[in-house]
Amino acid sequence: MRRKLVAGNWKMNGSLAANAALVAGIKESLPADVCDVAVCVPAPYLAQVQGAVAGSAVALGAQDMSAHAAGAYTGEVSAAMLQEFGVQYVILGHSERRAYHGETDAAVAAKTVAALKAGLVPVVCVGETLEQREAGQTNEIVGGQLDVVLAALSVEEAARIVVAYEPVWAIGTGKTATPEMAQEVHAMLRARLGAKSAEAAAKVRILYGGSMKPDNAEQLLAMADIDGGLIGGAALKAADFLAIIKAAA
Template sequence: MTMHKKKLVAGNWKMNGTLAANEALVKALVGGLDSPACDVAVCVPAPYLSQVQSLAKDSAIALGAQDVSAHASGAFTGEQSAGMLQEFGVRYAIVGHSERRQYHGESDEAVSAKAAMALRHGITPIVCVGETLQQREAGQTDEVVKRQLAAVIHDNGHCISEIVVAYEPVWAIGTGKTATPEQAQAVHHLLRAQLHHAAGDHAAGIRILYGGSMNAANAAQLLAQPDIDGGLIGGASLKAPDFLQIIAAANQAMSAPRA
């Protein structure tokens, strides 16, 4: 039986949470986790980084941010630098989430600059790529995700093996629609080939997460695919039982023999 690379289950709380709700959620996760075989992270709103850092201390849960500035410091009101995040023990930062691209006009170049800044501070960027429904229906999926990832590879080629990629079909985020395991695997395979071209054999160790409405019901099937190395979980990460079930599915997928 071969062990797969460590899967990663990362929760993205988006703009949700209260001090009381966060405490209940993190305590339930810590209590239900034990020693997971996979890596686990929660990406929380910036005001709660300190609280969650304290709640998750000495547990298997790594802390993540939902964004990071492309700038080191200065007159950038409302931004958080990688250095600031580092001070709170942040291990992961989501960059280029479709909601940032859509509502905040983030370009591929901006996403790439953010990834570079995270890497410079020892924070692993979770680089999101994905197509809209319109793009998928127009047959542009491959072209769009390759373009989005190419920008990050172009600027970070020397340390590309240190990133995490998340494929999030925009049409499957918060809509309840999920890519079929086959649809998701096809894109993950394409991204793996692109990474292989850039990083050679190191590409096999780069984790590619699926991030489009993965939940307790469909996680096992998605995580069984050869190129799906974990999940970037939205709504289900706010419910401890669901999130724990996805983590259990990831643990299970890691111990399953390769087909």
């Protein structure tokens, strides 16, 4: 039985004051032991949020990292740096990074390897565009994105990742895949994990991302292969984020 994970992707949002209020609101009403919970925050706020979540069941996450360990990579942040701030999860290959920063499947795979070697849990994002879906290419694109990552991992490493299926057409648009549409892709992704190892298929949590909100979370999270959510806008309001966490019960 996979324990569900609800992770907030704050994206480039927040301020010292807003973060303090948001984390306090989450902690105040966090239901005990419903699922794993994480907040993935902008890098400058890692120290602040590390302090704010200390002693609570909320884990800290980052939104990207370098594949390199150290050196002349201006603007980059390494896995070891994230670890110094108590980071447990790191989102990799979000479609916004693929689209605006030219991140390739190979780059996402290299980052995944580096994250695992450092003991972080990579949340590997995959997803298709509307054009690709309409052209019937969803499985080829989304499955292919995962396959490139899996090819770079050992069997043991593959069982330690988290996957997030985020249809690009559902990100920041308010459009959501129906639970059945999402389940179909999640089942395909689990089969790809199974081709790597039965352990990976059984253990890896596949999150749904892309406009998950309180009013659709329960139905999505009820699907057999949806093991949690990577939450965008709704993670910025404590009440909405908490409602999604409760829907994972």
